[in-house]
Amino acid sequence: MEEILFFAAALGALGGAIGVIGLRNPFYSVLALVVHLFSLAVLFLLLSSAFVAAAQVVVYAGAVVVLYVFVVAYVGGGEESAWEPIPGQRLLAPLFAAALFVELALAVLGSSLAALGTEGPKVGAGFGDPAAIGYLLLEKFLIPFEASSILLLLAAVGAVVLASRREAAPSEHPAESVQGPSSNGDGPSGRPSSEEVPAPR
């Protein structure tokens, strides 16, 4: 039973990963990522880490993928050009990936770790459940926990600054004058409103 679940989840994860890099439309790539993430959550459950699996589904498949879908819907798909700045890059990339896989697998399997061939020690029912992880996070790893919360706050502030509608640099960029006519032609009301809107705020 466990073998069947493992191979089903591994196939799902691998298929999702290949779908992410193989599908032309970025929207379908995001959907393939959802398949990949759910399969990985199943694998985490098989490794008896329930809390990580739940966080995977909630954080990734819930929040992150929704963010991706929003951005893909906003910027649109866009076709990729066939132009290659490095000649033969598309041919060399699979070779590089195969070499990377062989090297990683050899490095781990050749490490003569005796426990690699086992399923790990017997663990109780409480292994990896929210109580145990929460205890670790709030007792032993309190400082990394707080540091990651600060990092999240910084990332949120950074994203707001990056994506804010107030085009902060209309004067400092010479490219802006090149863009001026096109943006005016696209939306003549865009520029004045973007300057008027922040004032009431």
Next chain:
Amino acid sequence: MTIEWYIVLSSLLFAVGAMGILIRRSPVVILLCLELMLNAGNLALVAFSRMVGNQEGQVFALVVMVIAACEVVVGLGLIVAIFRRRLPLNVDDLRELRG
């Protein structure tokens, strides 16, 4: 299933993500491939944590998830900013910073 299978699967997913970063041109898809690589690392962390029988590796995996979320937020903010400036969403065209 023994731990080896998980580790080999994790290396395979990592290699697939690395290949995607090399062959795709759209920044959104490159961010997705970064997610693949981070998730492969997470799988290896959780598998090793199970191998040792210690839950601390799972805390590492959670921290990696936080980092991935930050990376997504900042990366997508950058993509939206690029799109606002009407620059091409293609990493080969955005090469002004290249030395």
